[in-house]
Amino acid sequence: MDLNILVLPGDGIGAEVTREAVKVLEHVAAKWKHCLAISEGLLGGIAIHRTGTPFPEETARLAADADATLMGAVGLPEFDNAPPEKRPEKGLLGIRQALGVYANLRPVRAYASQVESSPLKNHLVEGTDMIIVRELTGGIYYGTPRGITGSGAEERAVNTMTYTRPEIERVTRMAFHLARARRKKVTSVDKSNVLENSQLWRRVVVEIAKEFPDVQLDHLLVDNCAMQLVLNPKRFDIVLTENMFGDILSDEGAVLAGSIGMLPSASIGDRRPSGAWVGLYEPVHGSAPDIAGQNKANPLGAIGSVGAMLEYSFGLKEEASAVDAAIEAVLASGRLTADLRPSGAPATTEQVGSAVCAAIG
Numbered sequence: 001m002d003l004n005i006l007v008l009p010g011d012g013i014g015a016e017v018t019r020e021a022v023k024v025l026e027h028v029a030a031k032w033k034h035c036l037a038i039s040e041g042l043l044g045g046i047a048i049h050r051t052g053t054p055f056p057e058e059t060a061r062l063a064a065d066a067d068a069t070l071m072g073a074v075g076l077p078e079f080d081n082a083p084p085e086k087r088p089e090k091g092l093l094g095i096r097q098a099l100g101v102y103a104n105l106r107p108v109r110a111y112a113s114q115v116e117s118s119p120l121k122n123h124l125v126e127g128t129d130m131i132i133v134r135e136l137t138g139g140i141y142y143g144t145p146r147g148i149t150g151s152g153a154e155e156r157a158v159n160t161m162t163y164t165r166p167e168i169e170r171v172t173r174m175a176f177h178l179a180r181a182r183r184k185k186v187t188s189v190d191k192s193n194v195l196e197n198s199q200l201w202r203r204v205v206v207e208i209a210k211e212f213p214d215v216q217l218d219h220l221l222v223d224n225c226a227m228q229l230v231l232n233p234k235r236f237d238i239v240l241t242e243n244m245f246g247d248i249l250s251d252e253g254a255v256l257a258g259s260i261g262m263l264p265s266a267s268i269g270d271r272r273p274s275g276a277w278v279g280l281y282e283p284v285h286g287s288a289p290d291i292a293g294q295n296k297a298n299p300l301g302a303i304g305s306v307g308a309m310l311e312y313s314f315g316l317k318e319e320a321s322a323v324d325a326a327i328e329a330v331l332a333s334g335r336l337t338a339d340l341r342p343s344g345a346p347a348t349t350e351q352v353g354s355a356v357c358a359a360i361g
Ligand code: IPM
Pocket: 074, 075, 089, 092, 093, 247, 284
């Protein structure tokens, strides 16, 4: 199969974790005889430095031509006070919107070998296995009007949370399809006791659920969901929610997996004429500028994102399972970066990448 991939290392640790992820991708391509073509582009702070904008047109073109895009991380402290258009994060929001990747899948699994690295009690965490399906191209992240106006006591900031029915329908169908291949349970998360947005969300989810009578649906308010995630994480199979709630809940989910450095994500849109599903793959973690360039960052989130790419964009289930199994083997081996190995000598980013390749065989 032809695998035509765009890599956007981005900022901070993005470069070093994507390097390891690409190494794993090359290893898989060689082993299963796929024809891999990799191009590289600029996104985020590095793109602002080189071109003046966080999402250059050249990157948009490269992403439109690629079958799938692998992203590292964006964000640099020097842009903390920059205007909205000159922030690295704007680049990420731009590419998500340009690719139309409306469903962000964030699997959260408590690997048996890692239960000790979660601060929660082992019996609560053990066996956790869920996917947070976060709506990614709508809601308050994109709604208008937005902005800060006025000055002094008149200064005022506005953001708008909007959802249309089709935006809710398509991500809901994606969640239910995923549930069918798993434990057949969807928990939709909203704030329908307060927000009209959430009232429409819940109504549309209930309607779409009728197309999937074999899948069980329940609803949680987002505040209660935040609590249930740490009280009883095993109750969740698919968690379906809007953009900002999903952003917040998925960082909480990271605690269950032991480290945010391990969490992969897949953002999926519609199918291309080539048959590949449009996809943007990125670890859930940020750019961690404090440890960037030190060969310390955990590359497993980025490597897991390559596994997700093989599965979701190309339907290469055997290759994807091999990557997942290799991650699990490396976790069990204890050759891990410091975030997962609080004592003893940690492995470097590069050593973890090589260990995953070796485990794939
Ligand atoms: C994430 C990140 C992004 C988001 C930021 C960097 C814009 O936190 O992918 O979770 O909020 O979506």
